Amino acid sequence: MYGKGRIIPALILFLGLMTSPIWYKSGEASKMPKPEKPKDYKECVAPTQEMRTSHMVLLNEWRDDILREGGARTGKTPNGTEYIRSLQNGCMKCHSDKKKFCDACHNYTSVKPYCWDCHLQPKEAM
């Protein structure tokens, strides 16, 4: 074998880099985020799984519909409950604690939505 002195250390370095997520001080896999669910309200504007994957799309749709198309401020769930289509006055009415709800999953997956560049956070979370 040629160039042993350089190739072997370089190869070990490469293997170390490739496996770095494994030996990185990774937290436990069981340490899942537990967003706090509101106690007083049972129903959301859409089924849980849909909200998990697509709540950001819904928020964008509301914004476009209300601010640009002049859409209605209120909506109705399939069960007929009325709600306000608004982040601050709708979503945050039930999910009032940003830190315990929004941030739980967003921090876990490194998502930094720019909602709060403009919108005000509820007071208790500030």
Next chain:
Amino acid sequence: MRILTPFIAVLALIAVGLVAAQVPGGQALIGIVLPYLAFALFLGGFAYRVMQWAKSPVPFRIPTTCGQANSLPWIKQNKIDCPSTKLGVIARMILEVFLFRSLFRNTKAEVHEGPKLVYGSSKFLWLFAILFHYSFLVIVLRHMRLFMDPIPGFVAALEFGDGFMQIGAPVFYQTNAIFLAAIAFLFLRRVMLSNIRYISLPADYFPLLLIFGIAVTGILMRYVFRADVVAIKQLTHGLTTFAPTIAAGQISPIFFILQQADAHGRCLHEPHPEHDQQQPDGPAHQSVE
């Protein structure tokens, strides 16, 4: 035929992913068993290839160069292209590895009326190759958010820079578009230019089509079919901590299609000789992209 076979192979990989996502046990196979297998094969295959290369006698460190070699004192040497000092070698390697210098030297030859043969510089291969590779690097590093916890700072910095235009939610990443455009160019170059098409083999088309498939399914998963990121991180982070769990019914099939293509890609292709047999530095590189 040379293009049809790899195309069918990639479609088959996607179909297997689609079917396995619905079959009992298939999710565990594609989500847990195959990734470990593929990763082990990738590392093992890579190390094996490097060792094979190190064992092969090579008469000259840089077999072919385009510059003037070190010669008589009044003949000017091209110190980077044909280095005779360690510093020159380091400079040549850094420029080659990080900036694809040999692709930058790419030329084209055209026959005009006369007949007159005209040579010219051709930088598009270099441009799209470098866009492709650096976008790929950014995309891979961005994915570390799913494999590490706590998430290192450089990942957040990359995500911020990449989503700088703040288009849509989830935010649009520029590298996704650049990446697709670059692959499309590299693919079309092989198909449209008759001389490149003539030397292209299934082994050239397969990685391009496979990577295109991975990119498209990934983009679809993020913007169209919408996957549950928390459930995915539970699985991927579980893989790195050797405690993988699949949240039942929370991960959409598109994720498994992506993983299937991805896992097989790494497993079968990366340690494949095609990527390593070429000299680490030399004109052979020109035909590879």
